[in-house]
Amino acid sequence: MIVMGEVFTNNRGLLTSPYNEYWRRLRKMYLPRHCNPPLLLPHPRTALRRSNHIGLMKSAALSYRPIQENESKRLAMDLVRSPENFERELERYAASVVMTVAYGKRVDDMNDPAVQMVLEMMQYMASLNVPGRFLAESFPILAKFPDFMSPWKKEVKANAAYYGISLPLPNHPLPTRLQLHEACWL
Numbered sequence: 001m002i003v004m005g006e007v008f009t010n011n012r013g014l015l016t017s018p019y020n021e022y023w024r025r026l027r028k029m030y031l032p033r034h035c036n037p038p039l040l041l042p043h044p045r046t047a048l049r050r051s052n053h054i055g056l057m058k059s060a061a062l063s064y065r066p067i068q069e070n071e072s073k074r075l076a077m078d079l080v081r082s083p084e085n086f087e088r089e090l091e092r093y094a095a096s097v098v099m100t101v102a103y104g105k106r107v108d109d110m111n112d113p114a115v116q117m118v119l120e121m122m123q124y125m126a127s128l129n130v131p132g133r134f135l136a137e138s139f140p141i142l143a144k145f146p147d148f149m150s151p152w153k154k155e156v157k158a159n160a161a162y163y164g165i166s167l168p169l170p171n172h173p174l175p176t177r178l179q180l181h182e183a184c185w186l
Contacts, residue, residue, distance in 0.1 A: 005017075008125070014026050034128075067097055095115050121163045
């Protein structure tokens with residue numbers, strides 16, 4: 001993941017950043033902690049450390065169950081109405097569950113610009129990791145060469161600028177953690 005990590009994300013992604021203080025801060029920011037009751041733990045340091053992982057815990061997964069149930073009902077109705085479009089409906093279901101959990105935005109149509117941008121970026125990022133596509137994956141020193149000596153970097157950096165490291169979604173501003181927290185605890 002040399003090309004995706006060092007060139008595309010500039011080691012600024014949760015999956016591509018080396019383990020250091022930046023990665024630890026990034027992990028705290030990205031892991032969803034909204035809509036979950038606080039953990040009651042004996043020691044403050046333990047509570048802080050465990051609260052960072054709450055998005056991956058069983059209690060967090062259980063809090064996503066209503067989202068999955070609502071989307072499953074919608075999926076069943078869509079499959080009854082148009083069984084020939086089953087693949088598209090399954091994609092909409094998966095996209096809606098992920099977008100609702102991550103951004104608080106339900107997906108009604110796969111043609112939504114936010115969904116299209118996420119899918120497009122995921123496909124591009126997957127293409128960066130195809131074995132043999134970039135020599136830098138086999139010879140990591142090539143990623144350190146200046147841009148004028150590495151023409152392949154131009155395309156990768158242009159796509160990084162197009163998608164943006166923070167992935168702004170068109171016409172759908174992402175809620176802040178405070179807004180998510182307030183919406184969940186009202």
